[in-house]
Amino acid sequence: MNLTAENIVLVAKQHQIEELKRLASTAHFVEVICNLIHSLQAERGASSLYLASSGIRCKEIRQNIIKESRLLETRLRVLFTVQVDQATYANAKTLSFMAWVLLGLDDLGTLRQEVENFNLSATESITAYSRLIAGLISLIIDVADTAIDPRISKQLVALFNFVQGKELAGQERALGAYAFGSGVIDANHQQRILHLIDIQERHFEVFCEFTDKIFVAKWRELQLSPSCSKIKQLRRVVCQTKSKQLLDSNQSERWFESCSTRLTDMWVLQCALIQHINDYTSRLINEAELDLHDAKGLVRHIRDNPPPRADLCDRFFNPNIPLEQALEFMPPASIDSTQCKSIIDMLQLQSKKLADMETELSIVRKALAERKTIERAKGLLMARLNLSEEVAYKKLRSAAMEQNRRLADVAETILTLVNIE
Secondary structure, rough: OEEEEEHHHHHHHHHHHHHHHHHHHHHHHHHHHHHHHHHHHHHHHHHHHHOOOOOOHHHHHHHHHHHHHHHHHHHHHHOOOOOOOOOOHHHHHHHHHHHHHHHHHOOOOHHHHHHHHOOOOOOOHHHHHHHHHHHHHHHHHHHHHHHOHHHHHHHHHHHHHHHHHHHHHHHHHHHHHHHHHEEOOOOOHHHHHHHHHHHHHHHHHHHHOOOOHHHHHHHHHOOOOOOHHHEEEHHHHHHHHOOEEOOOHHHHHHHHHHHHHHHHHHHHHHHHHHHHHHHHHHHHHHHHHHHHHHHHHHHHHHHHHHOHHHHHHHHHHHOOOOOOHHOOOOOOOOOOOOOOOHHHHHHHHHHHHHHHHHHHHHHHHHHHHHHHHHHHHHHHHHHOOOOOHHHHHHHHHHHHHOOOEEEEEEHHOOOOOOOOO
16 A cells, blocks of 8 residues: 555545444344343342242243353353454453452352252352352443444443343342342331432433433333332332331232333343344445545545645645644534545544544543442442441432542542542
C-alpha cells in the first residue's frame, strides 16, 4: 500500500468495520452469558425450594433446569476459548473475569451434588449460586466499558443494569421461597429481602435512563402485570411478619410461581433488548461498509480531479485558524460527505464523527465508572467494618442523603480517604 493520506483514511474506515464486527461477536458472547445467568437463576430458585422442603418440592424441575444449564455452560466454554485465542493486551481485564468465572463453573458440579445430598443450607446454596452469577454479570459490565460505539455502549449499559436488577429479583425469589417453604422468617432474611427490593429498583431506573423509549414502555407495562401485584402482596406478608413467627408454607408455590412469571416476563424483555443490540450492530456494520464504498469512490474522484495545491496549503496552514483546531481538522458544523472536495475535507468529516462518538462514550463510561466506584466503596466498608452488603450500602446511601451529595461522590470520598491513609 502506498503511504498516502487517502489510503490511511480508507484503512481507518476498514479498521472501524473490523471493530464493529468484533463488537457483533462480543454481543453474541454477552447473549450466551445472559442465557446462562437466566438458567442459573432458575436453578438457584428451584434448589432453594428443594432444600427448604427437604426434597419434596422441585426435585424433577431442578434436574431439568440443570440439564439446560449444562448445555449453556458448554456453549460459553467454547466462546471462552475463542476469546482467549483472540486476546490482546486491551482485554486482559476481561480474561481475568473469565478466569474467575471458569473456577466457579468448574466447581458447579460439586455445588449441585452438595444440594442434592442436603449438605448445604438454603442460604449457603443461594450465596454460592449468586457468587457465580455475579462473576458472569461482571463480564457484561466489562464488555460495556470497552465497546467502541456509544450507541451500542448505551444499550449494553442498559442491558447490564437490567440483568443486574433481574438477578436481584432472582435472589429475592430464592430467599422468599426458602422463607415460605420452611414456614419461618427471621430478621436477617427480612432485611436482605428489603435490601434486594430497594437496590433492584435502582438498577431498573438506570436501565430506563439508558435504553430506548420502547423498552421503557414495555418495562412499565410489565410492572402492572398480575404476577407483580401478587408479589407485592406476598412481599408485605414476608416483610411484616414478626421474626420467628410462622408463615403459611402453602404460599411457597404461589410465591415461587409469581416470581417465576415475573422473571420470565423480564427474560422476554431482556431477549428483545439483546436482539435490538444485535440488529443495531448489524446495521452499523452495513452503514460503515457503505461509507467505505463511498469513500473509495470519493478518493478516486479526488485523485482524478485534484484541487489546486495552493488552495490546500492556504486551508491547511491558514494562520487565522487556531493551532489546536487545525491539528484536529475541525470541520464546519454543516459539512457532510457530499461536500468533500479534498482529503482535508474527508479528514475533517471523519474527525467530527470521532469527536461526537467520543463525547457520547464519555457520558456512558462515566455512568459505568460511578457504578464501579460505589461497588468498591461498598466492598471496602464490608471488609473494614465487617458489615453485610445491605448494611454497607445503607451506610453509603445514608451518608449521601445527610450530606446532600450524590452516592458516587460519597463513594469516591471514602476511597480517597483510604488511599491517603
